[in-house]
Amino acid sequence: MTFLTLDSLTVRRGACPVVDQASLTIAEGECVGLIGPNGAGKTSLLRGALGLLPIEGQSSLADLPPRHRAAQAAWLPQKREIAWPMSVERVVALGRLPYLARGATLSAQDQSAVDAALHRMGLDGFRQRIATQLSGGEQARVLIARTLAQDTPLLLADEPIAGLDPAAQIATLDVFRSLAGEGRAVLTSLHDLSLAARYCTRLIVMHQGRVVADGPRDDILTKEMLADVFDLRAEVLDTAEGPIVQPLGVLHASTAPQTGAHG
Ligand SMILES: Nc1ncnc2c1ncn2[C@@H]1O[C@H](COP(=O)(O)OP(=O)(O)OP(=O)(O)O)[C@@H](O)[C@H]1O
Numbered sequence: 001m002t003f004l005t006l007d008s009l010t011v012r013r014g015a016c017p018v019v020d021q022a023s024l025t026i027a028e029g030e031c032v033g034l035i036g037p038n039g040a041g042k043t044s045l046l047r048g049a050l051g052l053l054p055i056e057g058q059s060s061l062a063d064l065p066p067r068h069r070a071a072q073a074a075w076l077p078q079k080r081e082i083a084w085p086m087s088v089e090r091v092v093a094l095g096r097l098p099y100l101a102r103g104a105t106l107s108a109q110d111q112s113a114v115d116a117a118l119h120r121m122g123l124d125g126f127r128q129r130i131a132t133q134l135s136g137g138e139q140a141r142v143l144i145a146r147t148l149a150q151d152t153p154l155l156l157a158d159e160p161i162a163g164l165d166p167a168a169q170i171a172t173l174d175v176f177r178s179l180a181g182e183g184r185a186v187l188t189s190l191h192d193l194s195l196a197a198r199y200c201t202r203l204i205v206m207h208q209g210r211v212v213a214d215g216p217r218d219d220i221l222t223k224e225m226l227a228d229v230f231d232l233r234a235e236v237l238d239t240a241e242g243p244i245v246q247p248l249g250v251l252h253a254s255t256a257p258q259t260g261a262h263g
Helices: 042-049 066-072 088-099 108-120 136-149 166-181 193-199 223-230
Strands: 002-013 016-027 031-035 056-059 073-076 154-158 185-189 202-207 210-215 232-239 242-250
Touching: 002 042, 002 185, 016 042, 016 056, 016 185, 016 210, 031 042, 031 166, 031 193, 042 154, 042 185, 066 073, 066 088, 073 136, 088 108, 088 136, 108 136, 136 154, 136 166, 154 166, 166 185, 166 193, 193 242, 202 223, 210 223, 223 232, 223 242
Parallel strands: 031 185, 031 202, 073 154, 154 185
Antiparallel strands: 002 016, 002 056, 202 210, 232 242
16 A cells, blocks of 8 residues: 655745655655755655645645645654653643543543553653753654654654664664564654664655655665765665764765865
8 A cells, every 4th residue: 555655746945946856656665764964855755745844745644634745654853852841741641632522531542542652762761851951862762752652654754863873773674674573664864874774665855946766775775876866975884783884084075074274
């Protein structure tokens, strides 16, 4: 079953297309990594797909009424801040809002979705903590748990492991992989190419607003792609756990932040 179809999706910021005619599908059982350098258009594609930005072309999600869309796809944005001093459990319970009538309290089914999400993100012991008093990485895990409590077929996540320690990064991607194994689907932007290779069933590469490659990791993670798209000199090392991408240098320093003093 297909959970998301984008057909010639274009997103403009001003006159300029920052996503240019992107077409893709995400199907049941897939954990798909969206990779590309800073500014490639990953966030714009995800937000456009959800109908959070004006689009040209088609997105199967953007076409849905808001409540149906919220039952179909959960969204983890890149900027993660918890604004209110609520308990962790209450923040996670916000994921159930699409299913609640106005003023209704959580049903047993809602509560069990909240409990499962807390457990999955290793937050059982944090339930009653005030969310704003947690560390940045802990807050990020709470917000991932909120998307899990939404219990949707599809999860769209924008750099979900940024700011997490290595164990939490791996644990989070383990959760994403298990969601795919349950017959859901995940589309997630990632900057860690080795983790993307290891955890994603498929990689989609964006460059300058365009989808330039889409396929299995072994076809995608080539030295040529890393040079052309990421401007990187890199080794791709095969290990028993999957490929490791080791960046060795920047090819054209003009595209990177500059080092050293200038007279
Ligand atoms: N509000 C905005 N107004 C104008 N241009 C914008 C705006 N937001 C993003 N852009 C531009 O759109 C392009 C794509 O940005 P986007 O955030 O989608 O990239 P990204 O691939 O998610 O990058 P990153 O990896 O840095 O998060 C960039 O060139 C960016 O400068």
